[in-house]
Amino acid sequence: MLVQLTYASRISKALGSEDIKNILKHSQTNNQADGVTGALCLSSGIFLQILEGDRNTVNRIYHKILQDSRHKDPAILDYREITARQFSEWSMGLITRTDDNKQLFLKYSSDANFDPYSMGAKTLRGFFDEVVDNVRWLRKNPD
Ligand code: FAD
Numbered sequence: 272m273l274v275q276l277t278y279a280s281r282i283s284k285a286l287g288s289e290d291i292k293n294i295l296k297h298s299q300t301n302n303q304a305d306g307v308t309g310a311l312c313l314s315s316g317i318f319l320q321i322l323e324g325d326r327n328t329v330n331r332i333y334h335k336i337l338q339d340s341r342h343k344d345p346a347i348l349d350y351r352e353i354t355a356r357q358f359s360e361w362s363m364g365l366i367t368r369t370d371d372n373k374q375l376f377l378k379y380s381s382d383a384n385f386d387p388y389s390m391g392a393k394t395l396r397g398f399f400d401e402v403v404d405n406v407r408w409l410r411k412n413p414d
Pocket of ligand 1: 280297299302320335336338341342
């Protein structure tokens, strides 16, 4: 059974770009081997991650990620069965707030800060739908 799990957590200490690269590198290698896909979003010190794949595998990976001391305050925000993957092209894609997508972050925020903890499942799904559309558009239109 295919599921999608979305959770938020806070960075537990200052993380530099090398730390993020390290997290991403391990995520991509492990997830590819496990057949897990998804995206990791980082904004204002908050991670928002979506993991999709076989239910038992996603649950196992989520529990492994919970043990990681680089983040804290994990909260599952959405968990659902899906019929098809949304992020089939990404073993783990990174989404940060850039000039290209800052309007998108603002669109789904109730104030100037992007706060996934306060977002409902429907809003999160809308956010990720648009993220995927944006990335596909940017890939087709690199300039
Ligand atoms: P190892 O071979 O033991 O590698 C561990 C490596 O991870 C170490 O070399 C070190 O560089 C780094 N590391 C682990 N813990 C820490 C720490 N506390 N401080 C500094 N460096 C550390 N893993 C996935 O497999 N899939 C994911 O989708 C995924 N998403 C993540 C999202 C977030 C927000 C965070 C913080 C971590 C995520 N991880 C993910 C990483 C996961 O928590 C484990 O660190 C990683 O899976 C272990 O990799 P490994 O099996 O290759 O173990």
